[in-house]
Amino acid sequence: MRAVQVTRLDGPEAIEIVDVAEPVAAPHEVLIDVHRVGISFPDLLLSRGQYQLKPELPFTLGVDVAGTVVEDGNGFTAGQRVCAVVPYGGGAERIAVNVDFVFPLPDEMSLDEGAALPMNYLTAHFALVVRGQAQPGESILIHGAAGGVGTATIQTAKALGLTAIAVVSTPEKGEVAKAAGADHVVLIDGFKDEVKAITEGRGVDLVLDVVGGDVFTDSLRSLAPLGRLLVVGFAAGQGIPEVKVNRLLLNNIDVRGVGWGDYAMRRAGYLKQQWNEIVPLIETGSIKPPIGAVYPVEEFGQALLDLDARKAVGKLVVAIR
Ligand SMILES: NC(=O)c1ccc[n+]([C@@H]2O[C@H](COP(=O)([O-])OP(=O)(O)OC[C@H]3O[C@@H](n4cnc5c(N)ncnc54)[C@H](OP(=O)(O)O)[C@@H]3O)[C@@H](O)[C@H]2O)c1
Incomplete structure (x- = not known):
């Protein structure tokens, strides 16, 4: 074969x-x-x-x-x-x-x-539910929003009752993010100010970052108090961002790592449990890759x-x- x-x-x-x-x-x-x-x-x-x-x-x-x-x-x-x-x-x-x-x-x-x-949607589910502790009514900013993990996160976040703000590099990718269900789409250049305007100055409760690199510091600045930045990947390949922890203290914010594969593979039954939670979202059409x-x-x-x-x-x- x-x-x-x-x-x-x-x-x-x-x-x-x-x-x-x-x-x-x-x-x-x-x-x-x-x-x-x-x-x-x-x-x-x-x-x-x-x-x-x-x-x-x-x-x-x-x-x-x-x-x-x-x-x-x-x-x-x-x-x-x-x-x-x-x-x-x-x-x-x-x-x-x-x-x-x-x-x-x-x-x-x-x-x-x-x-x-499997990988993108179960990662999005783990990021939002386990690491992000996302609650209905909260808001999330999603980087790389037209990509695999990005579109999966938009759809899963919407199904969980969140407001999804998609960050993309081109208007064409913006259309993809919108079709996936994003409430708002902003271009990567100047995204921090756009996000502040959309949230009337408050910032977002969650950021999901698959890109890393340059966007990291402005992502932290985009968080509301008690906000959580979810580190999922480094698609930009520009090196691993570093965080000055005084920012976390001053703004009461968290940076949380999301390592779905290792977590899921080491816990017998966890993947099946996740799957059972997303199947109803597939059946209602909330999830459609x-x-x-x-x-x-x-x-x-x-x-x-x-x-x-x-x-x-x-x-x-x-x-x-
Ligand atoms: N932690 C975990 O458990 C976990 C699980 C699955 C995947 N991941 C990681 O998540 C990341 C994204 O995976 P994916 O499948 O969503 O990839 P993807 O479909 O290619 O999407 C990544 C997005 O990142 C943006 N990007 C910015 N700079 C880029 C660059 N230099 N090269 C490629 N894309 C760039 C692109 O959006 P714009 O052009 O709009 O900026 C792109 O749409 C990867 O690093 C992957 O390893 C982690």
Whole structure:
């Protein structure tokens, strides 16, 4: 079977489609015929050897997948549509996945949308509910709002009763954020003043930051008293921002780290619990991942280059079969 592999750490240009042996499922694993793989930031970093995980070469890319179950077992039936999340290795025609990381795909979701669901939406849910302790009626400023985690956070925040202010780099991305449900859209240049105007000087209760870099200090300045800044990622790649802790004291604000993967993978049952909480939001249509583009498997590397070039809107997806 075919797999999307990293054979040397030279980035997306060096990715190869190779023939590998089919996996055999262990007792606690579900065998899945993969139809779609969602492109994710960890794929990009893994291809360059820049991710916190350093798998031995060669290894298969792919974090978010959607497909069909191969055989009955572990509570799943042959042919059932599912999505799943793995640390890496999902980008192959057939994979064996720990049952804890496999979720039945609701009828409302296409396979493309299924491949856009697990990592981004469960990260958004964890960020808002566990780390942000978001309450209905609060407001949130979302950086990188037209991207994968950004659109997932807009939709999840709206479903939880928050006001969502999206920050984007172009008017076109603003349209994507608006379509995802943002109440307000502001451009990145001068966003702090815009946010103050929208909140009548008060500031926002939450900031979700997937970008890092230059926006960090102005994000802190955009918080209302008792506000929480959620550190989710560093897509700008400009180095890790630093915080002068007197700002936290003076304004009674928090900076909170969001490390969904490590938290979720270490707690048996937590992923299923999260999934059960978001399924009703899928069924009511509050969650509907925007798909930016679907690439053939041969263009997996190109999809990663487009993500890197900030061309992605919503989630990019690759068709494996
Ligand atoms: N902590 C966790 O548990 C967790 C979980 C999932 C993902 N993440 C991290 O979250 C980050 C975002 O992931 P994503 O899937 O949402 O990515 P994405 O779809 O590419 O969105 C990221 C957004 O960041 C903005 N951006 C600013 N500078 C950028 C740059 N130099 N390159 C690329 N984008 C840039 C872009 O918006 P504008 O062009 O509008 O500025 C882009 O839409 C990544 O760092 C990822 O590793 C963390």
